[in-house]
Amino acid sequence: MKTNPTLYQWAGDIQTFEILFESFYYQVLKDNLLGGVFKDMSSQHIKHVAHFVAQVFGGPSLYTSEDRGSHAIMIGHHIGKMLNEEQRQRWVQLLLLTADELALKSDPEFRSAFVGYLEWGTRIAVINSQLVNNPMASEEPMPTWGWGETGGPFVQGN
Numbered sequence: 001m002k003t004n005p006t007l008y009q010w011a012g013d014i015q016t017f018e019i020l021f022e023s024f025y026y027q028v029l030k031d032n033l034l035g036g037v038f039k040d041m042s043s044q045h046i047k048h049v050a051h052f053v054a055q056v057f058g059g060p061s062l063y064t065s066e067d068r069g070s071h072a073i074m075i076g077h078h079i080g081k082m083l084n085e086e087q088r089q090r091w092v093q094l095l096l097l098t099a100d101e102l103a104l105k106s107d108p109e110f111r112s113a114f115v116g117y118l119e120w121g122t123r124i125a126v127i128n129s130q131l132v133n134n135p136m137a138s139e140e141p142m143p144t145w146g147w148g149e150t151g152g153p154f155v156q157g158n
């Protein structure tokens with residue numbers, strides 16, 4: 001029987017994710033729509049986002065162990081930020097451009113799963129950024145993302 005690698009394994013290793021997000025945020029800081037949003041980001045931000053996405057894609061649990069994060073903590077970083085659709089689209093667009101520049105795996109299946117996750121994750125970030133309080137319980141597990149379908153419509157708190 002065929003056993004698929006995780007998205008993380010297929011993409012490479014932790015350096016693949018760290019380099020992707022380092023290059024991405026280098027572009028973000030120069031961007032007219034996003035530069036201001038991220039100008040005060042913490043010194044750990046880039047590493048944390050890389051670790052978060054790597055873990056969601058089936059990689060090592062660095063975000064929840066080494067970085068002491070959780071899904072609720074990640075959500076909490078977006079609460080009240082009042083992000084908008086234009087910023088969200090630019091975020092996705094710049095990340096996909098960076099992925100191409102760095103020759104991230106570009107097979108249709110991987111990119112479909114990758115784009116699917118970015119569409120899901122960024123839309124959740126924008127929705128949560130309009131809230132005053134974090135809707136997610138601290139014990140909620142990290143999301144996971146694989147090669148397949150989303151599994152149902154949006155429910156607040158997922």
Ligand code: HEM
Pocket residue numbers: 037038040041042044045046048049052053074077078081083087088091117118120121122125126
């Ligand atoms: C898949 C989509 C996304 C993921 C996985 C993600 C992940 C994260 C994580 C893990 C943090 C916490 C970083 C830390 O611990 O320092 C964070 C913070 C933040 N994110 Fe996101 N994010 C996403 C989408 C977005 C989008 C689309 C925007 C804006 C357009 C955004 C804006 C921010 C901001 C402003 C912070 C706080 C930065 C700081 O003050 O350090 N995020 N994000």
